Structures are given as structure tokens and as C-alpha cells.
Amino acid sequence: xxxxxxxxxxxxxxxxxxxxxxxxxxxxxxxxxxxxxxxxxxxxxxxxxxxxxxxxxxxxxxxxxxxxxxxxxxxxxxxxxxxxxxxxxxxxxxxxxxxxxxxxxxxxxxxxxxxxxxxxxxxxxxxxxxxxxxxxxxxxxxxxxxxxxxxxxxxxxxxxxxxxxxxxxxxxxxxxxxxxxxxxxxxxxxxxxxxxxxxxxxxxxxxxxxxxxxxxxxxxxxxxxxxxxxxxxxxxxxxxxxxxxxxxxxxxxxxxxxxxxxxxxxxxxxxxxxxxxxxxxx
Amino acid sequence: xxxxxxxxxxxxxxxxxxxxxxxxxxxxxxxxxxxxxxxxxxxxxxxxxxxxxxxxxxxxxxxxxxxxxxxxxxxxxxxxxxxxxxxxxxxxxxxxxxxxxxxxxxxxxxxxxxxxxxxxxxxxxxxxxxxxxxxxxxxxxxxxxxxxxxxxxxxxxxxxxxxxxxxxxxxxxxxxxxxxxxxxxxxxxxxxxxxxxxxxxxxxxxxxxxxxxxxxxxxxxxxxxxxxxxxxxxxxxxxxxxxxxxxxxx
Numbered sequence: 001x002x003x004x005x006x007x008x009x010x011x012x013x014x015x016x017x018x019x020x021x022x023x024x025x026x027x028x029x030x031x032x033x034x035x036x037x038x039x040x041x042x043x044x045x046x047x048x049x050x051x052x053x054x055x056x057x058x059x060x061x062x063x064x065x066x067x068x069x070x071x072x073x074x075x076x077x078x079x080x081x082x083x084x085x086x087x088x089x090x091x092x093x094x095x096x097x098x099x100x101x102x103x104x105x106x107x108x109x110x111x112x113x114x115x116x117x118x119x120x121x122x123x124x125x126x127x128x129x130x131x132x133x134x135x136x137x138x139x140x141x142x143x144x145x146x147x148x149x150x151x152x153x154x155x156x157x158x159x160x161x162x163x164x165x166x167x168x169x170x171x172x173x174x175x176x177x178x179x180x181x182x183x184x185x186x187x188x189x190x191x192x193x194x195x196x197x198x199x200x201x202x203x204x205x206x207x208x209x210x211x212x213x214x215x216x217x218x219x220x221x222x223x224x225x226x227x228x229x230x231x232x233x234x235x236x237x238x239x240x241x242x243x244x245x246x247x248x249x250x251x252x253x254x255x256x257x258x259x260x261x262x263x264x265x266x267x268x269x270x271x272x273x274x275x276x277x278x279x280x281x282x
Numbered sequence: 283x284x285x286x287x288x289x290x291x292x293x294x295x296x297x298x299x300x301x302x303x304x305x306x307x308x309x310x311x312x313x314x315x316x317x318x319x320x321x322x323x324x325x326x327x328x329x330x331x332x333x334x335x336x337x338x339x340x341x342x343x344x345x346x347x348x349x350x351x352x353x354x355x356x357x358x359x360x361x362x363x364x365x366x367x368x369x370x371x372x373x374x375x376x377x378x379x380x381x382x383x384x385x386x387x388x389x390x391x392x393x394x395x396x397x398x399x400x401x402x403x404x405x406x407x408x409x410x411x412x413x414x415x416x417x418x419x420x421x422x423x424x425x426x427x428x429x430x431x432x433x434x435x436x437x438x439x440x441x442x443x444x445x446x447x448x449x450x451x452x453x454x455x456x457x458x459x460x461x462x463x464x465x466x467x468x469x470x471x472x473x474x475x476x477x478x479x480x481x482x483x484x485x486x487x488x489x490x491x492x493x494x495x496x497x498x499x500x501x502x503x504x505x506x507x508x509x510x511x512x513x514x515x516x517x518x519x520x521x522x523x524x525x526x527x528x529x530x531x532x
Binding site for chain 1: 374380382
């Protein structure tokens with residue numbers, strides 16, 4: 001019977017050293033660049049407005065904010081301005097939903113021919129590069145100051161986003177189902193309505209609600225350049241130094257946006273859960 | 283069971299067709315799947331397409347459906363009035379049960395069945411749903427297939443076998459001239475298999491609708507099919523059409 005011999009385990013090799021350049025991955029490099037840029041920016045800013053006593057001026061400013069002016073006329077004014085803000089957002093979102101729906105079909109690679117996709121996408125990219133405040137400035141120039149300018153501005157602004165999101169929703173759908181319907185004689189619109197739309201619908205609605213939420217936030221600020229809504233109030237109170245009223249407006253925006261955030265998040269989470277459950281059961 | 287199909291709105295003569303293939307051949311990935319396939323399938327014939335996996339059965343059905351262009355030869359459907367049509371022009375009359383089913387999973391079972399009749403309407407007629415009479419008939423077919431409890435359940439939430447029955451119901455509801463069924467019973471139990479193939483057989487016998495059905499089970503082929511068409515992997519030109527049932531008296 002052979003004896004079991006205890007053998008010496010092979011010696012552990014020394015821990016290899018990681019060369020310095022092996023740590024240069026994209027995360028580390030961009031982080032170092034960011035820190036360097038912050039350093040440069042901070043150094044360049046130094047020395048501007050040194051003479052102002054920041055804390056004292058902040059304190060003085062805050063004192064003028066409180067207490068917020070909650071008297072009845074101000075309350076009514078702020079309330080009706082807030083309602084106008086929400087109306088601007090509602091109309092702009094509705095317009096952009098309709099227009100984006102048509103455009104996004106052209107921007108979806110699995111639906112439209114290549115040349116249309118490229119053209120529409122370039123257009124949407126172009127629209128997206130312009131911030132909402134610039135759209136508002138342009139709209140005020142074209143349509144004159146007022147809520148209509150706000151609606152026009154936010155419509156254009158939203159189309160850039162919704163067009164992109166919708167087309168991505170359409171692209172996430174298996175096109176074979178619609179092709180199958182075409183194979184048994186359905187026309188293209190029917191194939192879209194019955195083969196593709198049921199899959200894209202929850203996603204499209206989820207994006208639309210997000211856009212509405214976003215537009216209410218944007219509508220609160222575009223009034224600053226004259227495009228209606230509560231921003232107009234904000235601008236006026238700031239111009240005349242009525243800081244306690246300014247504070248009332250800010251509080252109102254804060255309350256509405258927080259509520260909206262909460263509500264939108266809840267609804268969208270429920271919709272997404274619906275989508276997720278269906279994908280899992282595939 | 284056939285009550286659902288009895289009061290068809292379209293006259294029967296328009297709904298029967300002879301399938302002609304002329305020297306049909308399909309070349310794919312460096313090899314021929316089938317060649318010189320010339321057959322004539324008269325109305326009311328049940329043809330089982332057989333052969334090992336990958337031999338080209340699905341591709342043959344795709345050619346018959348006009349979803350793929352054959353490398354050589356042609357398919358056309360000849361109506362009783364003598365006019366012939368290529369598959370794409372004839373597709374309104376093709377009831378296809380896809381191997382992948384291709385159902386709209388987020389839509390209810392009933393809507394999926396109703397989709398079988400989309401080709402009968404302009405899009406603006408189906409924009410807001412289907413007429414009540416059609417909904418009723420679609421439900422009857424679902425009931426025949428034991429699916430009446432799921433009419434308003436979305437397809438994603440029913441089992442694989444149930445989804446297969448939805449696809450079958452969609453084809454039956456369409457009342458096509460020709461059924462092209464790619465393994466329509468692969469996920470069904472013995473009872474349902476017999477029921478579904480029996481329904482297709484009845485469609486052939488009583489309505490004169492032809493059935494092209496990919497089947498793997500030899501006993502099912504013997505039990506339901508009039509002809510078996512077997513494709514040959516080694517010799518693509520050596521396909522074989524074999525009579526299984528005695529010819530019906532004409």
C-alpha cells in the first residue's frame with residue numbers, strides 16, 4: 001500500500017506590480033481632468049469681488065425674503081399665475097405629443113427609410129440644442145409677450161426630446177409582429193396600430209408624462225423673458241425689489257414642483273413596472 | 283363547433299384556390315433547400331410538410347406566403363374563376379400561423395384574434411376597434427379552443443400553449459382560402475393537438491380551404507393529412523409528395 005506523502009506546496013510567487021499606466025482607465029483619467037479643470041477655474045475666479053462681505057449681504061437679502069407676503073391680493077395673483085403656468089405646460093405638451101408622434105415615426109430606424117431617419121434625426125438634434133429660455137426669447141419676438149409665446153416655445157423645446165424618446169420606444173419593439181400582420185394583408189397603418197403601438201404605448205405615455213412635468217418646471221421660468229406664466233411675476237417682483245412677494249412665488253413653485261415630482265415618479269414607476277412585467281414574461 | 287364559420291360573409295367560390303408551384307427553388311447560405319418543386323394543390327387538400335429540422339420547411343412556407351422570394355421558379359394561386367395571383371397579391375387570403383406566433387403581446391387575446399380580419403377593412407374602419415358582430419365571432423372561436431376565459435387577458439400573460447391557440451384562432455377567424463401553418467401544435471397537449479388539427483381538417487373538407495402544415499409527428503401526419511410533402515436535405519431536387527388518404531370522389 002503506497003504511503004500518502006506530504007508534499008511541499010509550490011512557493012507563492014511575489015505579488016506582481018501593476019504598471020502605473022494600467023490605472024489610466026476612462027474613469028480615472030476623466031476624474032483627474034475634471035479636478036484639474038476645477039483647480040484652474042477656481043484660480044482664475046480668485047480675487048473678483050473680494051471686497052464684498054458675502055455673509056452679511058446674504059443675511060440682509062434673506063431678511064428681506066421673510067416672512068413671505070401671503071396677503072390675499074398677492075395670493076390670488078400668484079395662484080392665477082401658477083394656473084397659467086400649468087396651462088402653458090399642458091398645451092405645449094399636448095402640441096408636442098401630436099407633432100413628435102408624427103416625427104418620431106420618421107425617426108425610427110425600424111419603420112422609416114434611412115434617408116428620412118437621418119433627416120428627421122438631424123432636425124430633432126438641432127431643436128434639442130437650443131435651451132427653452134432661448135426658444136422663449138425667440139417666441140416672444142415672433143408672437144409678442146404673453147402665454148402664447150410660452151406655449152410656442154415649450155412646444156418646440158419638447159419636440160426635440162419627445163421625438164427622440166418616441167422613436168426609441170418604437171425601435172425597442174419587435175418589428176416582426178407588424179410584418180406578420182402585413183403578411184396576412186393588413187395595411188401599414190393597421191400593422192402599426194395593432195402590431196407595434198400596443199408595445200410602444202406605455203413607454204410613449206410614460207415619456208409624455210415626464211415631459212409634462214418638465215414643461216411645468218420650464219414654464220415657471222420662461223416668464224422671465226416675457227413668455228407668460230409665473231416667471232413673469234417673479235421677474236416683476238425682482239425688478240421692484242418686492243422680496244417678500246418674490247419669496248411667495250418661489251414657495252409656490254417649490255410646492256407645485258415637489259408635488260409634481262412625487263406624483264410623476266409614482267405614476268411612471270407604475271407604468272414602468274407594467275412594461276417590465278411584460279418583458280419578463282417573454 | 284363550426285357554427286362560427288357557417289355564416290361567412292364572403293361567397294365560398296371566392297375563397298377556394300389551387301396552389302401552383304412551378305420549378306420552385308430556394309438557395310440559401312451556399313446550398314439549395316429545395317429545387318424543381320412543381321406541385322398543384324387543389325382546394326380542400328391537407329398537405330403535411332415533413333422533414334428533419336433545418337431542411338427548409340419554414341422557408342418553403344415563407345415562399346408560399348410571399349414573405350421570401352424564391353431563387354428560381356414561382357408560386358401562384360389560381361382562383362375558381364381562372365385568374366391566377368402571385369402570393370403578395372393573394373396575401374389577404376392566406377391564413378398564416380407563424381412558428382414564432384408573432385402575436386401582439388401587449389394587446390388582449392381577443393384583439394389578437396380580431397387582427398386576422400384587418401385585411402377586410404380600410405385602416406380608418408379599424409382605427410377605433412372592430413364591429414360587434416366580428417368581436418362576437420372571434421369570441422366564439424376562442425371558446426371553441428377553450429380560451430374564452432382569457433378574451434381580455436393580454437397575450438403576454440397567458441402560457442406558451444395558450445398563445446399558440448391564440449395564433450390558431452387568429453388564422454381560423456380570418457377564414458382564408460389557404461392555411462400556412464408552421465408547427466401549429468408544437469406546444470399543445472394530445473387532446474388540443476387533435477382538436478386543432480381536426481378543425482383545420484374540417485376547414486379543408488367542408489369549406490374547401492387548403493392546409494399546408496409543417497408537422498413532425500408521423501402519426502399525426504397519417505391521421506390528418508391527405509398528402510405528405512417531404513423535403514430532402516441531401517438531394518434538394520428529390521422532394522417527395524406522397525398520397526396518404528384515398529382521393530375524395532369528385
